[in-house]
Amino acid sequence: MPLQILLNFVLAFVWMFLTVSYTQSSFIIGYLLGLGILFIMRRFFPSRFYVERLWAIIVLFFIFIRELILSNIQVLIAVLRPRMNIKPAIFALETELQDDWEITLLSSLITLTPGTVVINISDDQKTLYIHALHVDDVDEAVQSIKDSFEKAIVEVSRP
Helix, strand or coil, rough: CHHHHHHHHHHHHHHHHHCCCCHHHHHHHHHHHHHHHHCHHHCCCCCCCHHHHHHHHHHHHHHHHHHHHHHHHHHHHHCCCCCCCCEEEEEEEEECCCCCCHHHHHHHHHHHHEEEEEEEEEECCEEEEEECCCCCCHHHHHHHHHHHHHHHHHHHHHH
């Protein structure tokens, strides 16, 4: 990925030098042309096209924002009710993530979402123990995390 980004910048500067126009618009045109060239030649690179990974990062960001807003609303409703009708739970989440940074990112995203916190990670780093403020169904909560955060992290991190 870094090689592709660097190559794209080099192509943009080459375009600027060939057109003898050193403006921002000339750089952007060169960058877009370089992006097209790299897209055509993407099969010659060992890793996937870097725009796909950037898109996966953007999708992960918006998934987090969506979950953040929804969980804030749920916590607000739970707090404002005259009688707290919550079912707190501690459950285990078996993760398929392998790298330390992937597991750290997943734990951070879960902990930053209001109403949930990662309590512990197993020694083999395959199980996260999570406390949630309100859980109707543990299997549904686990599947929700796997379908949203874990799936998006895999899309970002895997080649």
